[in-house]
Amino acid sequence: MTVPTETRPSSAEMMQHLVESAGAARQPAADMADLAEVIRTLLAVEARRDTRIRLGGNLFDVVITSSGLQARSAVALMDEIQGGCGPVIEDPENGWFYWLVPPASSARWVRHTHAVCLGAPHTITLPSLNRTAPPRPYWFRPSASDRLVPVGPLWEALAQVRPEPAPHAALAAQLGIAT
Template sequence: MTAPTEVLLPTGAEMMQQLVESAGAAHQPAADMADLAEVIRTLLAVEVRRDTRVRLGGNLFDVVITGSGFEARAAVALMDEIQVGCGPVIEDPESGWFYWLVPPGSAARWEPHLHAVCLGSPHTITLPSLNRTVPPGPYWFRPSASDRLVPTVPLRDALARFRPEPTPHAALAAQLGVAP
């Protein structure tokens, strides 16, 4: 009778090392994974009560910019009815603007509008922390909910109906260094 042979199993660290070595020469994450990691870090920062600058476009959102006066507030009220609670809107009292967070890619499809501008990549926006719902500084006029953005078609219609002033075109053009 022969003695049973002892089987040695690799440790967890040894198995991980084998996986790393089997991946080949390039041990760096894919470029799009670095972007994903940046997005996750950014959103976590907003969640833990820090203002955070994010890139527009990509898979997150674009932004429609309007005046934040009475007319814009009427548009928010209409979007509240349409969406059963308007998607995320940031008010910046200092500039007098609303930033409506709309689906990514909206800027590429946005037709010129007399009362609004839509921006996407390569622009950025600073998101206030999720707990900031009153001034001073930019704050969530309608808080961000993970399940919705502001749909552009009803938003365009609401903005055409209520015509929020002042329009952001000239101020944005000056800020971005382009002709209005």
Template structure:
């Protein structure tokens, strides 16, 4: 009985990862840029150009879905980073206009109050 009680009182191996994720997301809420791992239970990212067609896609999603999901814009590189449901990268077919990345990649999330350049900013902040 003593051995099983000791094993049960030890944290699960993935709890340290969960704590890191929670700390990272709290940092974004407290207006700090923070780097997070893609995949897992959070999100994957679709990367597209930030041109007129991408902006039209955001507007169309706003209309059809009653709001587009979170999108980060990096005006220096000309990219949009669309936060997508976790596991999207596993189902993503090769495409000439976008790429979808999941684990083990990472992304730096801008602080929630950064909605304009300079640097990466929220084109559509998370709700």
């Protein structure tokens, strides 16, 4: 069925309606600020610069463990489970691994004696994609756009290998949080 031409709004009228319903001028929609931040972040990563990003949202949360021998064994277990472990950053200065896990994992994370899961409002600095060796934080397992580390299998792997020292006290002191 076709609507008669005289009852259809013109394109100018439709545009005016959209402008009026968008709200105050110069006030971007709340989700647009988030989108702009994500785009800036992705451009910086693509330009091979270290990039500070907010955890949570639609990107990822992070599980933090020690980066000792036991944690490296957990990476090997995740290699088997995932057919190649998802992204892991090693921070040699703090002696930590940052496991990138699906967004909202921190809300579902069951307390673990050897790991802490953080999401929003915390941030993390991602090393440039070409940094794969110390001395600064680097990609122990490079980031692949198609995968993150699954929380359930990671939790189990960490329970099995028990990486020490646990990061809880150091994180609490550094971030001023209760872990």
